[in-house]
Amino acid sequence: MTDATTRAQRYTHGRAVLDSVDGSAGAAVVDGLADISPELGHQVVSWAFGEMYSRPALAPRDRQLVTLGMLTALGGCEPQLEVHVNAALNVGLSPDQIVEAMLHSAVYCGFPRALNATFTAKKVFGERGLLPRSDSAAPDGGPQ
Amino acid sequence: MTDATTRAQRYTHGRAVLDSVDGSAGAAVVDGLADISPELGHQVVSWAFGEMYSRPALAPRDRQLVTLGMLTALGGCEPQLEVHVNAALNVGLSPDQIVEAMLHSAVYCGFPRALNATFTAKKVFGERGLLPRSDSAAPDGGPQ
Amino acid sequence: MTDATTRAQRYTHGRAVLDSVDGSAGAAVVDGLADISPELGHQVVSWAFGEMYSRPALAPRDRQLVTLGMLTALGGCEPQLEVHVNAALNVGLSPDQIVEAMLHSAVYCGFPRALNATFTAKKVFGERGLLPRSDSAAPDGGPQ
């Protein structure tokens, strides 16, 4: 980190981190920015992923737990939440943990935010063949 | 309330309250959660409606006034606002009162939130055959 | 409303509405703006209260229910919430109804917003000699 780096080198480093966390969904966002704001794409890659995500002080799965909490709370971030539900699965969180994090969000953000996040997870899980989930709570009081 | 209840009993009680307030729209939300987070559906029913909505300290119409204010202010809650515009009509608020509450919201939340809420009401009112509304302000300065 | 009015006349009309709803707390806000943004004070009075609050389509108590919901949901509006807890009492909402509206907000905004609003109500109620409140729920499970 004390070595001199060029802007292009920082981009290359960030792109590797982005790919490892977000997979093709992250690349699609950056590609979508190419004709309107390539600099925003550059900063997502070089700064957000190259500088922040690559720090070792928090494990990738832990970063996604924090990120799911933030995106749920902010509201109106369904496109980004979709990317990060995928990212959460990519870095080792289980479907149950993701759904539980969104259930937990009802306590702090209220039910509308928890519902919007959960329906975003439903969309991603469906695309990845992860539905239906089993849930131990269903027998004694869930819907039939 | 001092009697012992089971989880299933609390669900049954909450479901009756949910149905009386939200009608089929509330049931549709709970059904949509069945394969992804039945526990979230359970908590909407058992806690939000069974515990909170069933308290007598605030009349059902008053709860919906507070709820319309919150959902408008939060932003990004159009699906929930749609459910609760229906709920507001179900529990006795008039179309004029609902539209006026959203007009009032411009003072505290600004026009974008007021506009988004009002266009959500327009969708629901249209589905229920409540359009066009008359409005006494139109003659002296509304659009033609 | 079809008659011609001057800016000063609209201010005078709005000030009467403001005084009837917010009492001295509203006047204090307007006075505090005199040396920094008298125009903001003018618009609070002439537009928010003179135009919006004076419309008959929603009763004053109903406007305060919507307003309490919005201010709770927005967060960071404790000074305005303090004014409007007072306003809510002024226009006929009971302490129980105000506290219940804030309890209800936990469902839609989560507990942090509900707590901040409730502690603001506690401050206002204390200033008006309305504490402690009795609460029927206490015997079977509230704190001792």
Added chain:
Amino acid sequence: MTDATTRAQRYTHGRAVLDSVDGSAGAAVVDGLADISPELGHQVVSWAFGEMYSRPALAPRDRQLVTLGMLTALGGCEPQLEVHVNAALNVGLSPDQIVEAMLHSAVYCGFPRALNATFTAKKVFGERGLLPRSDSAAPDGGPQ
């Protein structure tokens, strides 16, 4: 401003300001309100544009910079942001300045809000034939 005006006169004045800033997009919003809340349309026109926008203390382009910042930060205001990206172009901000304002927003609102705003600008720019934009940063580190 000290002269007496009627409600209809204030509407006519505001409509001229609205048309000059927002163009046909603003008119479409007001028209869409005609059957649900003509009074909300009246207040957008008469108060927001007639009273606030017409004040000389801030240039139209400066008002749009502030407005783009607010709409980006609020989140969930994509319909309004679409209107105001058009408005920003109408009052003389360049495409580069608009995109840069949204890039700048990442610092204060985070990347999800910046991304949502930028993709809204992309939609408007596409409709107005302003894509692709050139960006000097691309050569040394943007996506290929």
Added chain:
Amino acid sequence: MTDATTRAQRYTHGRAVLDSVDGSAGAAVVDGLADISPELGHQVVSWAFGEMYSRPALAPRDRQLVTLGMLTALGGCEPQLEVHVNAALNVGLSPDQIVEAMLHSAVYCGFPRALNATFTAKKVFGERGLLPRSDSAAPDGGPQ
């Protein structure tokens, strides 16, 4: 969970969970509600902690990571963030992990939210004798 429970039993169970996670800070919040909204205190204890926090699908430390993300993103929740920085330490997150989660939040919520959260952590860490922290990044570019 299929057994019948009374309201008082659910409170007792929740209180044990609250105490184990939040320690005396959680109890202080509930005590502060006793004279204004004991029912809100009851629901924090019985529902938030007794029902939601006690579910095994997410480890206590993982719940706090999500919670720190939400409270940082919501803004205006400094009192709750203070409780949960303490809670995060209580359930095994290290000071470095907490500070890193808040640094990470700058990517999604922007710097103002990240700064407010970090200064709240500073207050709690100071009270618990955890300052100054060492940070490996300081030598090559932090402030002197």
Added chain:
Amino acid sequence: MTDATTRAQRYTHGRAVLDSVDGSAGAAVVDGLADISPELGHQVVSWAFGEMYSRPALAPRDRQLVTLGMLTALGGCEPQLEVHVNAALNVGLSPDQIVEAMLHSAVYCGFPRALNATFTAKKVFGERGLLPRSDSAAPDGGPQ
């Protein structure tokens, strides 16, 4: 920008930009982070100011207009707003323009956010000897 730079060089560059925009208020924030999160201070300096603020596509005064809009809209950012009211004055916005931007915010964010921002400006203006401001609107309808 295509040249290789070290982390320390990027910090030095950013610090010069920070000092030119925020003055001593920015430095105080960075200093306050030294014992809790020097990395957050580093990123404020190196990335926010060194990378983003130093881009020529938007004039410094224009950046502050966008920033004032965002901080007002976000809410709960009074400490940052205080820094940026100072910054706005430093880069050439007049007191009238700053106050007008906050008045304008009432249209998009509602009055509570506009009031909180304006009272923050009042504090800063008072510290800099800029009060009372004259305001042409006062004669015909402002408070006495």
